[in-house]
Amino acid sequence: MAEVAKKVDRRIQRTRELLRQALMSLIVERGYEAITIQDITERANVARTTFYLHFRDKDDLLFQTMRDVYEEIAARVDEHYAHLLQQGIPDQADASDFQHIADFAEFYKIMLSERGSAAFLVRVRSYLAEMIQKQVIAPIMPPSGTPNLPPDLVGYLIAGMQIAAYYWWLQRDMQPSAQIMAQWVQDYCVRGVLWALAPQEPPKP
Amino acid sequence: MAEVAKKVDRRIQRTRELLRQALMSLIVERGYEAITIQDITERANVARTTFYLHFRDKDDLLFQTMRDVYEEIAARVDEHYAHLLQQGIPDQADASDFQHIADFAEFYKIMLSERGSAAFLVRVRSYLAEMIQKQVIAPIMPPSGTPNLPPDLVGYLIAGMQIAAYYWWLQRDMQPSAQIMAQWVQDYCVRGVLWALAPQEPPKP
Amino acid sequence: MAEVAKKVDRRIQRTRELLRQALMSLIVERGYEAITIQDITERANVARTTFYLHFRDKDDLLFQTMRDVYEEIAARVDEHYAHLLQQGIPDQADASDFQHIADFAEFYKIMLSERGSAAFLVRVRSYLAEMIQKQVIAPIMPPSGTPNLPPDLVGYLIAGMQIAAYYWWLQRDMQPSAQIMAQWVQDYCVRGVLWALAPQEPPKP
Amino acid sequence: MAEVAKKVDRRIQRTRELLRQALMSLIVERGYEAITIQDITERANVARTTFYLHFRDKDDLLFQTMRDVYEEIAARVDEHYAHLLQQGIPDQADASDFQHIADFAEFYKIMLSERGSAAFLVRVRSYLAEMIQKQVIAPIMPPSGTPNLPPDLVGYLIAGMQIAAYYWWLQRDMQPSAQIMAQWVQDYCVRGVLWALAPQEPPKP
DNA sequence: TCCTAAGCGAGACGGTACGTCTTGTCTTCCA
DNA sequence: TGGAAGACAAGACGTACCGTCTCGCTTAGGA
Numbered sequence: 001m002a003e004v005a006k007k008v009d010r011r012i013q014r015t016r017e018l019l020r021q022a023l024m025s026l027i028v029e030r031g032y033e034a035i036t037i038q039d040i041t042e043r044a045n046v047a048r049t050t051f052y053l054h055f056r057d058k059d060d061l062l063f064q065t066m067r068d069v070y071e072e073i074a075a076r077v078d079e080h081y082a083h084l085l086q087q088g089i090p091d092q093a094d095a096s097d098f099q100h101i102a103d104f105a106e107f108y109k110i111m112l113s114e115r116g117s118a119a120f121l122v123r124v125r126s127y128l129a130e131m132i133q134k135q136v137i138a139p140i141m142p143p144s145g146t147p148n149l150p151p152d153l154v155g156y157l158i159a160g161m162q163i164a165a166y167y168w169w170l171q172r173d174m175q176p177s178a179q180i181m182a183q184w185v186q187d188y189c190v191r192g193v194l195w196a197l198a199p200q201e202p203p204k205p
Numbered sequence: 206m207a208e209v210a211k212k213v214d215r216r217i218q219r220t221r222e223l224l225r226q227a228l229m230s231l232i233v234e235r236g237y238e239a240i241t242i243q244d245i246t247e248r249a250n251v252a253r254t255t256f257y258l259h260f261r262d263k264d265d266l267l268f269q270t271m272r273d274v275y276e277e278i279a280a281r282v283d284e285h286y287a288h289l290l291q292q293g294i295p296d297q298a299d300a301s302d303f304q305h306i307a308d309f310a311e312f313y314k315i316m317l318s319e320r321g322s323a324a325f326l327v328r329v330r331s332y333l334a335e336m337i338q339k340q341v342i343a344p345i346m347p348p349s350g351t352p353n354l355p356p357d358l359v360g361y362l363i364a365g366m367q368i369a370a371y372y373w374w375l376q377r378d379m380q381p382s383a384q385i386m387a388q389w390v391q392d393y394c395v396r397g398v399l400w401a402l403a404p405q406e407p408p409k410p
Numbered sequence: 411m412a413e414v415a416k417k418v419d420r421r422i423q424r425t426r427e428l429l430r431q432a433l434m435s436l437i438v439e440r441g442y443e444a445i446t447i448q449d450i451t452e453r454a455n456v457a458r459t460t461f462y463l464h465f466r467d468k469d470d471l472l473f474q475t476m477r478d479v480y481e482e483i484a485a486r487v488d489e490h491y492a493h494l495l496q497q498g499i500p501d502q503a504d505a506s507d508f509q510h511i512a513d514f515a516e517f518y519k520i521m522l523s524e525r526g527s528a529a530f531l532v533r534v535r536s537y538l539a540e541m542i543q544k545q546v547i548a549p550i551m552p553p554s555g556t557p558n559l560p561p562d563l564v565g566y567l568i569a570g571m572q573i574a575a576y577y578w579w580l581q582r583d584m585q586p587s588a589q590i591m592a593q594w595v596q597d598y599c600v601r602g603v604l605w606a607l608a609p610q611e612p613p614k615p
Numbered sequence: 616m617a618e619v620a621k622k623v624d625r626r627i628q629r630t631r632e633l634l635r636q637a638l639m640s641l642i643v644e645r646g647y648e649a650i651t652i653q654d655i656t657e658r659a660n661v662a663r664t665t666f667y668l669h670f671r672d673k674d675d676l677l678f679q680t681m682r683d684v685y686e687e688i689a690a691r692v693d694e695h696y697a698h699l700l701q702q703g704i705p706d707q708a709d710a711s712d713f714q715h716i717a718d719f720a721e722f723y724k725i726m727l728s729e730r731g732s733a734a735f736l737v738r739v740r741s742y743l744a745e746m747i748q749k750q751v752i753a754p755i756m757p758p759s760g761t762p763n764l765p766p767d768l769v770g771y772l773i774a775g776m777q778i779a780a781y782y783w784w785l786q787r788d789m790q791p792s793a794q795i796m797a798q799w800v801q802d803y804c805v806r807g808v809l810w811a812l813a814p815q816e817p818p819k820p
Numbered sequence: 821t822c823c824t825a826a827g828c829g830a831g832a833c834g835g836t837a838c839g840t841c842t843t844g845t846c847t848t849c850c851a
Numbered sequence: 852t853g854g855a856a857g858a859c860a861a862g863a864c865g866t867a868c869c870g871t872c873t874c875g876c877t878t879a880g881g882a
Contacts, residue, residue, distance in 0.1 A: 011847090011858065033323075036837060047860045052839070114324040118238075121326060122319045125369065149389050156369040157393060164330065164365025168358050184354050188362060192397035216827065216878095241868060252829045257870070421853065443733075446842060457855045462844065524737045528648075529729040531736060535779065559799050563783050567803060570779025574740065574771040594764050598772055626832065626873090651863060662834040667865070 016054055018044040020065045023058075028106040031115030032062075059119060066120070070127060073100060077135075093186035098178035101166050109170040112163065121163070128159035137193075158189055221259055223249040225270045228263075233311045236320030237267075264324060271325070275332060278305060298391040303383035306371050314375040317368065326368070334364035342398075363394055426464055428454040430475045433468075438516045441525030442472075469529060476530070480537060483510060503596040508588035511576050519580045522573065531573070539569035568599055631669055633659040635680045638673075643721040646730030647677075674734060681735070685742060688715060692750075708801040713793035716781050724785040727778065736778070743774035773804055 022043035026035045037058060041048045055061040077096055101108050111120055133155035141151065165185050169175075227248035231240045242263060246253045260266040281301075306313050316325055338360035346356065370390045374380075432453035436445045447468060451458045465471040486506075511518050521530055543565035551561065575595045579585075637658035641650045652673060656663045670676040692711055716723050726735055748770035756766065780800045784790075 015858080037839090038837065047862090048838095049840085049861080050859060053858075057839090112327075114327045116323045116327075118321045118323040118326055119319040121323055122317075122321075122372070125372075129369075149393060153370070153373050153389070154393070156373045157366045157390070160365035160367075160369025160372075161362045162365075164334075164361040165358070167327070167330075167365075168361045184358070185362070188354060188359070188397045190397075192393045192395075220827080242870095243868065252831095253869090254830080254871085255828055258827080262869095425854080447844095448842070457857090458843090459845090459856080460854055463853075467843090522737075524734040526733045526737075528731045528733040528736055531733055532727075532729045532731075532782070535782075539779075559803060563780070563799070564803070566779040566783045567776045567800070570775040570777075570782075571772045572775075574744075574775025575768070577737070577740075577775075578768050578771045594768070595772070598764060598769070630832085652865090653863065663864095664835075664866085665833060668832075672865090 012054070015044075015046060015050060018046055019051060019054065019061060022046075023061055023065065024107055027110050031110055032058075032117045032120070033115065059117070062117070062120060063123070066123075074131070077131075093179070093182040095178045095182035097162065098166070098169070098181050101170070102174055102178055105170060105174060108166060112167045112170065125156070125159045125163055128162055129155040132158050132162075154193060158193070161185065161189065217259070220249075220251060220255060223251055224256065224259065224266060227251075228266055228270065229312060232315050236315055237263075237322045237325070238320065264322070267322065267325060268328070271328075279336070298384070298387040300383045300387035302367065303371070303374070303387050306375070307379055307383055310375060310379060313371060317372045317375065330361070330364045330368050333367055334360040337363050337367075359398060363398070366390065366394065422464070425454075425456060425460060428456055429461065429464065429471060433471055433475065434517060437520050441520055442468075442527045442530070443525065469527070472527065472530065473533070476533075484541070503589075503592040505588045505592035507572065508576070508579070508591050511580070512584055512588055515580060515584060518576060522577045522580065535566070535569045535573050538572055539565040542568050542572075571595065571599065627669070630659075630661060630665060633661055634666060634669065634676060637661075638676055638680065639722055642725050646725055647673075647732045647735070648730065674732070677732070677735060678738070681738075689746070692746075708794070708797040710793045710797035712777065713781070713784070713796050716785070717789055717793055720785060720789060723781060727782045727785065740771070740774045740778050743777055744770040747773050747777075776800065776804065 019040060022040045023035070026039055026043060030039075035058065037051055038048060040058070040061070041051050051061075055064065077094075110116055129152070133152055136158075137151050137154060141147070147154075162185065165181060169181050224245060227245045228240070231244055231248060235244075240263065242256055243253060245263070245266070246256050256266075260269065315321055334357070338357055341363075342356050342359055346352070352359075367390065370386060374386050429450060432450045433445070436449055436453060440449075445468065447461055448458060450468070450471070451461050461471075465474065520526055539562070543562055546568075547561050547564055551557070557564075572595065575591060579591050634655060637655045638650070641654055641658060645654075650673065652666055653663060655673070655676070656666050666676075670679065692709075725731055744767070748767055751773070752766050752769055756762070762769075777800065780796060784796050
């Protein structure tokens with residue numbers, strides 16, 4: 001019954017996994033743009049035709065992979081962020097994002113660089129912006145009054161900052177530690193963001 | 206003698222200019238990645254072979270074009286920024302960058318989006334980061350003491366923020382005005398950056 | 411037990427019949443070369459895998475089908491030809507071959523044309539040559555002496571002529587009648603080209 | 616002037632010639648259907664893309680090649696046939712067609728067999744039929760009266776016979792000589808089947 | 821005035837990748 | 852056990868670009 005489909009599914013999953021891994025390793029070696037589908041399928045020991053049974057093109061493979069990864073991250077981070085800023089600004093910044101970057105350092109070092117993909121970069125930033133707005137900004141929004149800046153803009157500003165920080169950090173071979181980086185970025189952010197979302201002050205006389 | 210070269214030069218310049226304009230117009234229509242050199246030379250009414258007499262590839266054409274544009278911008282902005290923050294934070298933020306984005310809105314709307322170029326995005330950010338460090342951060346660095354954050358990191362954070370702001374703004378068809386956007390971003394930045402560069406406080410007891 | 415096998419056999423025969431008919435109808439529509447096994451199985455409502463359980467390839471299906479048809483024809487024609495030329499040249503030519511062509515006109519119109527199959531054409535000709543030699547030439551061979559031409563060559567010459575006649579006839583939408591065509595070809599065969607081109611004799615009284 | 620185009624033309628002609636020769640040699644080795652365009656270009660040391668600059672597909676290459684060959688043959692044979700049958704049936708049959716077959720024996724042995732091409736076979740037969748009608752039948756047509764058979768049908772009948780004779784001859788490794796074959800076929804044509812199978816007459820004194 | 825060198829157009833070509841199509845094999849299940 | 856369903860390897864297809872080359876035209880300055 002469900003057993004039937006499972007065996008087939010497992011074979012399919014194996015093929016997809018091989019392609020995913022081939023992509024990841026090739027990105028590190030050659031940069032994203034330079035990779036061809038030929039390369040991926042050769043590395044994965046899969047027929048080129050088979051690639052097209054599962055993915056439309058290189059971007060499709062990349063983004064499906066990313067979606068899986070980020071869904072898992074989102075779930076993991078969810079609870080952490082949920083009450084992160086409820087009790088005011090915590091002394092200890094959450095470094096799980098920098099930690100994730102470190103875990104896939106080789107990959108991100110390419111993908112966030114000139115040899116990466118514009119689409120990837122922009123999508124990750126949009127994803128981050130959304131996460132930040134939901135999990136960081138929304139909880140600390142004062143219930144009434146118009147903020148100085150549109151909250152979604154603030155999300156984008158912080159996301160842009162984060163990505164830049166990741167890039168800077170990776171270029172310096174991840175010095176200093178993820179924890180310190182996270183603290184630095186948060187501290188920098190916070191001094192701005194609190195004001196950003198505060199109710200508008202009456203115009204200066 | 207110099208005359209001789211001039212006429213030839215003018216012919217060469219004309220060809221290059223045609224190629225540049227062809228690239229720009231095609232980016233708007235199709236997105237950067239989708240453009241082929243065939244497209245560019247056809248649009249420019251130039252033989253394909255001729256392209257290779259002047260540029261190595263599409264990126265070469267793009268970056269040579271960008272270099273010219275940014276050199277001119279840099280010169281223009283230089284004096285403005287020079288004494289921008291000398292007298293503390295000015296009431297009126299400098300909107301010349303947003304104005305530049307607005308002038309080439311169609312171009313940047315593509316190039317800073319998914320349909321742009323990773324290399325372009327990263328280079329522009331690096332360029333911005335350097336500008337910011339030289340013209341904004343350096344002047345307000347206190348002469349002694351270690352800042353809370355490395356100044357070049359701060360440059361990158363702000364540059365990332367700026368780029369994100371441009372993107373956000375272009376997606377919203379440049380609402381609100383360049384002046385307001387510039388003010389918003391500067392205000393957000395400043396509340397953070399001043400602290401960022403302040404001498405370290407003694408550790409909390 | 412024998413019952414069991416019969417039912418299975420019947421199922422097998424049904425599948426093969428479906429494939430055969432699919433092939434025939436597709437030949438008429440698209441020409442032989444242009445047909446794929448996919449096409450055949452789709453038309454037959456049969457899984458593609460199943461095709462390979464019964465036939466090696468497209469030619470196999472075609473020739474198995476042809477073998478059946480021709481075996482049946484051979485049996486039918488056998489007695490007729492047996493004493494055809496025993497009593498000299500009959501006034502009435504045997505038109506059963508032209509009649510068979512007419513029965514499958516759409517099929518042969520394709521298969522004997524440019525859109526047919528070389529293998530089919532050559533095989534049919536060889537088959538015809540053999541038939542002719544056995545049923546026409548052998549009976550009229552004088553018992554002694556060496557003929558001017560090798561009898562098997564004569565078989566081939568006549569077979570080539572027949573096929574050409576079928577083609578010519580089908581291209582002209584089977585005008586004139588099968589009976590006349592058969593008579594023409596036989597007369598030509600028997601009397602040679604000089605007669606063929608001589609002015610018509612007045613009908614025999 | 617014309618010099619300009621010539622050099623280019625010569626380069627193009629060289630490429631086409633390489634492809635033609637590759638095709639010919641591959642036909643002998645593998646049979647027509649089995650050849651891929653890959654094979655041809657590899658054998659010709661030409662890029663696959665280049666093939667498509669000159670020919671639409673395999674058939675196009677084949678037929679363009681054939682057209683050239685046959686135009687040359689037609690010109691050569693023209694004068695010969697012109698007065699061939701004017702003085703009645705010549706004692707000596709024209710063997711130039713069998714000689715041509717012998718010259719390209721390996722090629723025709725494949726192309727007129729099961730491993731050849733239906734389109735080729737049918738076209739050659741049509742071409743032959745036309746030639747025969749123009750050069751053999753037309754000259755001996757009595758000026759008035761309706762012939763017993765339509766002359767174009769007679770052309771087809773003879774053409775079919777010729778092709779069958781070529782096939783039979785090639786299968787027997789070209790025994791007997793081209794001259795004898797030509798004589799046989801012509802005699803058969805002219806006198807009909809009854810003569811063909813009659814006991815040999817003693818040689819003419 | 822002619823000469824000559826450089827910019828350029830035209831286009832053949834080798835090469836690489838594309839996305840698609842078809843084939844034949846296999847494995848898993850169903851009736 | 853015959854067949855359906857479908858994943859897969861293999862490989863050819865025709866197309867699209869790329870980068871290189873060779874050839875001649877054009878043109879404008881310097882001889």
